[in-house]
Amino acid sequence: MQTLLRPFAIKSSGDLARIGVILALAGLILFGALRYDNFLSPFNILSFLRYNSMFALIALGMAFVIITGGIDLSVGGTAAMASVVAALLSPYHWAAGLLGGMAAGFAVGALNGFIITKMRIQPFIGTLATMLAAYGTGLLLANNQSVSVSYDTGFTVIGQDDFLGFPIPAWIGLAAYVLGWLVLEKLPVGRHILAIGDGEATAGLMGLKVERTLAAVYLASGTLAGLAGVILASQFGAGQPTEGVGWELFAIASVVVGGTLLTGGSGSVGATLAGALLLAMVFNILNFENGLGWISLSAYWQSVIRGAFLLVVVVLQAKLMARHRAI
Amino acid sequence: MLLSMQGISKAFAGVAALKSAALDVEPAEIMALVGQNGAGKSTLIKILTGVYRRDAGDITFDGKPVDFTMPAEAQSAGIATIYQEINLAPQRSVAENIYLSREPKRFGMIDHAAMRRGAAAVLKTFNLAIDVDRPVAHFDAATRQMVAIARAVTQNARLVIMDEPTSSLDEREVAVLFETIRTLKRSGVAVIFIGHRLDELYAICDRVTIMRDGQTVAKSPMADMPKMALVRHMLGKELAAFQAMAPDQDVPERPVRLAVQNAGAGVRVRDVSLDVREGEISGLAGLLGSGRTETARLIFGADRMQRGTLRMDGRERTYREPADAIADGIGLVSEDRKIDGIVPDMSIRENMTLALLPKLKKAGIVDRTKQDAIVTKYIRALGVKCASPDQPIKELSGGNQQKVLLARWLATDPRVLIIDEPTRGIDIGAKSEILKLLRSLADEGLSVLMISSELEELLAAADRVTVLSDGTSVATLPRKELSEAALLSAMAHQVE
Ligand SMILES: Nc1ncnc2c1ncn2[C@@H]1O[C@H](COP(=O)(O)OP(=O)(O)OP(=O)(O)O)[C@@H](O)[C@H]1O
Numbered sequence: 001m002q003t004l005l006r007p008f009a010i011k012s013s014g015d016l017a018r019i020g021v022i023l024a025l026a027g028l029i030l031f032g033a034l035r036y037d038n039f040l041s042p043f044n045i046l047s048f049l050r051y052n053s054m055f056a057l058i059a060l061g062m063a064f065v066i067i068t069g070g071i072d073l074s075v076g077g078t079a080a081m082a083s084v085v086a087a088l089l090s091p092y093h094w095a096a097g098l099l100g101g102m103a104a105g106f107a108v109g110a111l112n113g114f115i116i117t118k119m120r121i122q123p124f125i126g127t128l129a130t131m132l133a134a135y136g137t138g139l140l141l142a143n144n145q146s147v148s149v150s151y152d153t154g155f156t157v158i159g160q161d162d163f164l165g166f167p168i169p170a171w172i173g174l175a176a177y178v179l180g181w182l183v184l185e186k187l188p189v190g191r192h193i194l195a196i197g198d199g200e201a202t203a204g205l206m207g208l209k210v211e212r213t214l215a216a217v218y219l220a221s222g223t224l225a226g227l228a229g230v231i232l233a234s235q236f237g238a239g240q241p242t243e244g245v246g247w248e249l250f251a252i253a254s255v256v257v258g259g260t261l262l263t264g265g266s267g268s269v270g271a272t273l274a275g276a277l278l279l280a281m282v283f284n285i286l287n288f289e290n291g292l293g294w295i296s297l298s299a300y301w302q303s304v305i306r307g308a309f310l311l312v313v314v315v316l317q318a319k320l321m322a323r324h325r326a327i
Numbered sequence: 328m329l330l331s332m333q334g335i336s337k338a339f340a341g342v343a344a345l346k347s348a349a350l351d352v353e354p355a356e357i358m359a360l361v362g363q364n365g366a367g368k369s370t371l372i373k374i375l376t377g378v379y380r381r382d383a384g385d386i387t388f389d390g391k392p393v394d395f396t397m398p399a400e401a402q403s404a405g406i407a408t409i410y411q412e413i414n415l416a417p418q419r420s421v422a423e424n425i426y427l428s429r430e431p432k433r434f435g436m437i438d439h440a441a442m443r444r445g446a447a448a449v450l451k452t453f454n455l456a457i458d459v460d461r462p463v464a465h466f467d468a469a470t471r472q473m474v475a476i477a478r479a480v481t482q483n484a485r486l487v488i489m490d491e492p493t494s495s496l497d498e499r500e501v502a503v504l505f506e507t508i509r510t511l512k513r514s515g516v517a518v519i520f521i522g523h524r525l526d527e528l529y530a531i532c533d534r535v536t537i538m539r540d541g542q543t544v545a546k547s548p549m550a551d552m553p554k555m556a557l558v559r560h561m562l563g564k565e566l567a568a569f570q571a572m573a574p575d576q577d578v579p580e581r582p583v584r585l586a587v588q589n590a591g592a593g594v595r596v597r598d599v600s601l602d603v604r605e606g607e608i609s610g611l612a613g614l615l616g617s618g619r620t621e622t623a624r625l626i627f628g629a630d631r632m633q634r635g636t637l638r639m640d641g642r643e644r645t646y647r648e649p650a651d652a653i654a655d656g657i658g659l660v661s662e663d664r665k666i667d668g669i670v671p672d673m674s675i676r677e678n679m680t681l682a683l684l685p686k687l688k689k690a691g692i693v694d695r696t697k698q699d700a701i702v703t704k705y706i707r708a709l710g711v712k713c714a715s716p717d718q719p720i721k722e723l724s725g726g727n728q729q730k731v732l733l734a735r736w737l738a739t740d741p742r743v744l745i746i747d748e749p750t751r752g753i754d755i756g757a758k759s760e761i762l763k764l765l766r767s768l769a770d771e772g773l774s775v776l777m778i779s780s781e782l783e784e785l786l787a788a789a790d791r792v793t794v795l796s797d798g799t800s801v802a803t804l805p806r807k808e809l810s811e812a813a814l815l816s817a818m819a820h821q822v823e
């Protein structure tokens with residue numbers, strides 16, 4: 001019994017925060033289900049998943065980056081650029097759009113990895129530069145306007161259709177998260193990523209290949225952002241060079257709410273998903289609240305409320321951790 | 328020959344750290360590498376394992392010329408290293424730390440169960456029964472050191488390098504380590520052992536290589552190198568030994584400055600009473616786990632005292648946090664200086680005067696002249712080997728970093744200085760300098776509470792020694808009654 005429960009045993013203060021976010025998510029779902037009639041309707045659930053898979057993908061990559069003690073500000077710009085690339089290539093073949101968009105993300109990720117590990121530029125600065133470059137490239141390629149995708153090659157299936165009654169973007173997100181969980185928890189490289197976040201110099205002395213691992217993490221983050229861009233283009237029928245603004249902040253918030261410390265060295269894939277869903281759920285609930293007609297919140301107010309909610313969660317987590325440490 | 332390093336040179340920003348140094352090691356040999364703080368021992372090791380690139384010289388390992396560009400390569404070639412600054416990932420579990428970079432796998436995935444079992448098994452051979460799932464950061468310095476040792480000896484390496492492995496261990500743990508080293512030797516593994524405690528070197532090593540100022544100055548079988556000669560080679564001159572007071576000297580009863588009565592907190596400190604007198608060095612002795620460090624933390628306000636009283640200059644005081652104790656003129660040089668102390672990227676000057684800044688301010692600005700005077704004074708007094716006071720402290724050798732931390736507290740001009748293992752990691756030449764300095768500060772009126780696991784040090788420097796056992800003060804021996812035998816028998820005292 002004890003060995004069975006071991007994975008759930010609380011070993012560190014980070015675990016507490018992670019349990020907290022899952023409880024908060026469950027609470028929010030319960031609240032929505034009790035308060036709004038159609039909250040648990042298949043339509044709401046499926047469109048919720050379809051739309052938010054993009055953000056979940058980006059949050060996953062961001063989680064890995066933050067666990068290494070870094071940050072990737074370029075993901076929003078990368079997604080925007082990738083959506084344009086995918087839209088431009090979609091007339092040739094649906095796969096050309098898919099792979100092209102991912103390749104665009106891969107390229108930005110590779111550049112980030114190079115800048116950070118070889119040129120030894122701080123991740124914050126390095127990815128800030130590539131963020132600007134990615135937005136610029138997207139706008140150039142798109143000629144400063146949105147680029148319609150081809151509806152003939154089946155490219156839109158990726159973002160709009162279902163498979164086994166479940167939106168395809170949600171399947172993609174699920175697959176990515178399962179893979180991410182495997183990598184972090186089950187493969188040696190996951191432990192290495194955590195150890196690097198714990199202290200790069202130390203990890204090097206312990207015989208880890210720090211540069212190579214870091215480069216791979218930024219590559220993964222870029223590629224996931226590229227994939228999110230593909231889904232964006234496919235779902236809305238257009239490559240959107242001006243989308244993606246602030247996505248990196250949403251991703252960072254998801255990761256942090258998921259109990260991953262910005263200082264690196266700890267984190268969980270599952271809790272990151274919970275964090276991303278939690279923040280998206282707040283939006284969803286605010287929409288329902290508007291629908292009830294009691295109040296009418298503008299998008300700005302929604303943003304403010306979401307910010308306040310984020311603050312509450314983070315403060316609660318900090319309190320929990322402080323208590324845990326005191327024991 | 329297993330390892331041969333010849334003509335190794337290395338300069339950091341133009342300052343030579345190694346000048347044509349050499350080191351060779353035979354299979355199944357235990358080689359002592361000794362030298363003063365800053366002699367270049369750690370640098371030589373880091374050049375071997377690829378942390379630093381050498382400017383000149385040749386290295387052959389196992390008959391082949393090698394040129395490792397990163398520690399990962401040295402590790403896979405069969406060299407396991409415990410670096411001086413214990414290198415473990417603090418937030419990862421004990422088991423993960425032992426196996427990091429060579430995790431046991433099943434179907435390509437980490438076999439967590441095997442890892443846990445293996446870790447518990449090695450630690451058991453070290454008499455260490457700890458929860459291997461807990462993060463390394465939860466454990467004290469000694470346990471972390473043992474974990475680092477376990478990591479190194481389980482790598483199936485041909486050569487194991489230990490850079491000051493015993494600096495945070497007590498005698499029992501050292502004995503366990505030596506047993507492990509002998510086992511390694513029996514299975515043909517060579518060991519390079521860096522240390523400052525000569526007794527340990529003579530107890531375990533076959534040969535010795537002595538370094539001074541970046542050069543190899545002597546090499547000999549341990550048995551053919553008398554202690555005096557070894558020290559002479561190391562220092563380049565005779566050791567100016569610390570003049571211990573005559574053992575039977577009667578110390579006058581000076582007024583008590585800090586009095587602790589029946590102090591306790593939790594289970595680690597049960598019932599401790601001790602006095603620290605004006606102008607005296609009081610020793611605090613005891614075995615590992617007897618509550619010495621915990622007692623120091625209670626006095627300093629780092630932990631809350633739950634029972635008992637503390638009087639400073641006769642007035643009862645309660646310290647809720649270290650700032651309260653500091654305001655009363657109490658300073659603590661903690662045992663775990665690697666973690667608690669340095670700000671790696673800051674200069675020696677800044678690190679040394681960090682605790683002093685409020686006093687150095689003139690109209691809000693740091694008074695540079697005063698700062699310089701203090702920094703120069705302590706660099707000289709403690710013999711800190713550095714290029715300039717503006718050098719980042721992380722560039723200093725381990726022992727020299729310790730000296731800077733020591734200076735930080737000495738410079739605050741405390742009335743009571745609690746000092747946990749004052750000479751840990753400090754070379755034999757500087758050691759007597761530090762004891763001398765403490766003595767002269769005491770003569771000027773400072774009260775020192777010195778925690779030490781080295782009996783010699785207590786015997787040489789302390790005016791009286793309080794002995795702890797199992798969180799309880801079991802004896803206080805004045806100078807007249809101090810002897811190794813008396814201390815040992817008090818330390819072994821069982822508390823019912
Ligand atoms: N990264 C660095 N940058 C600049 N100087 C350095 C660096 N590392 C070491 N040094 C210098 O090289 C010299 C040798 O240092 P090293 O750490 O090898 O000494 P050590 O013999 O290990 O001493 P200790 O007994 O104190 O550990 C010192 O003067 C130190 O200041």
Ligand SMILES: [Mg+2]
Pocket residue numbers: 368369370411490724725726
């Ligand atoms: Mg050293």
